[in-house]
Amino acid sequence: MVVAFADSYCSSELDNEYMPLRKRRRLSKRCSLGDPAQNDNDEGNTSPWRPTFLHEYPGADVVLRVNDAYFKVHKERLTRASVLADMFELPQPVDAERVDGCPLVPVYGDEVADWEATILWLYEKDGVAHGRAQHWPVLKGALRISTKYAISNLRDSIVASLCAIWPETIFDMDLNCLPNAAEAITLARECNVPQILPSAFYALSVQRWSSGIDNWTSHLAISASDLRRLIAGRESVQEFLANILVNPLYDPDVTTDGTCAACQSSIASYWRAKLAPDANTPWTFWISREMKGMLNDHAFMDSLCDDVCFDTHDSLLWARMRRLNESVPRFFLLA
Ligand SMILES: [Zn+2]
Known part of the structure; x- marks a missing residue:
């Protein structure tokens, strides 16, 4: 024995x-x-x-x-x-x-x-x-x-x-956040580390569950109530994304006045292309990762008119990043 x-x-x-x-x-x-x-x-x-x-x-x-x-x-x-x-x-x-x-x-x-x-x-x-x-x-x-x-x-x-x-800012997460996110949630509950919960839930929510990459274990690793939080949060992130895709130029905190028609069209196409789910990734809509990547897309930014049109895109990006990060605890019913 x-x-x-x-x-x-x-x-x-x-x-x-x-x-x-x-x-x-x-x-x-x-x-x-x-x-x-x-x-x-x-x-x-x-x-x-x-x-x-x-x-x-x-x-x-x-x-x-x-x-x-x-x-x-x-x-x-x-x-x-x-x-x-x-x-x-x-x-x-x-x-x-x-x-x-x-x-x-x-x-x-x-x-x-x-x-x-x-x-x-x-x-x-x-x-x-x-x-x-x-x-x-x-x-x-x-x-x-x-x-x-x-x-x-x-x-x-x-x-x-x-x-x-699983940092406080979801934009600071890299690929390491994906593999053990479900177990991390349970561990955080067991050992009183609540500060990692928002990011761990978010990391778990972006994964492509149909792929079975987690060996069909993630839903078993968390409690039934945490599974509900996960589903609720995923719903909210999807709504957040849908609102952008429906009208990429609309944001309650950003004015697009003065943006030229050509740049409006270009900004809308760009956001839709960047945030559309990509079937080739192990995640579905990891929009924080995409938006962080957009921050460094100087080629696109340089294609916009100086000042007003550039500012419109830049303001949309920062406003959405800030709002998404602030919303994650509420999305996953943790706040
Ligand atoms: Zn322009």
């Missing part, structure tokens, strides 16, 4: 992606060694059974047990968690359980993968780059543990990484 679990864990995505080769080799060796329960009190015994270590660092002086997995780590690292530091302050009974000559610290109710992520972060922060979607398992696991055990500097660091992926 333990061996089977350890083997499956050894081949997990997390290990393969983040673990240095040297550790991976050691881990696969350890993982085949068996049941830790038979060796808890046996330093220097002759039994072939050893604890199923996931990590062991040189000079480590304490063993953390999470379900069937053991992590041999430095007490100093763990005491960065105030909850665990308090635990170490308590006098240890003389017959306290020991593993590999070190005091055993069992924790309860956590996932092994979450601790794996946390320990990787505590030891190898520089190797686990911030804010990159491919490190989602690390972000997710370490956020859960740092929240539960009040490791404030780790939690702050993870929250900053999440805010880089």
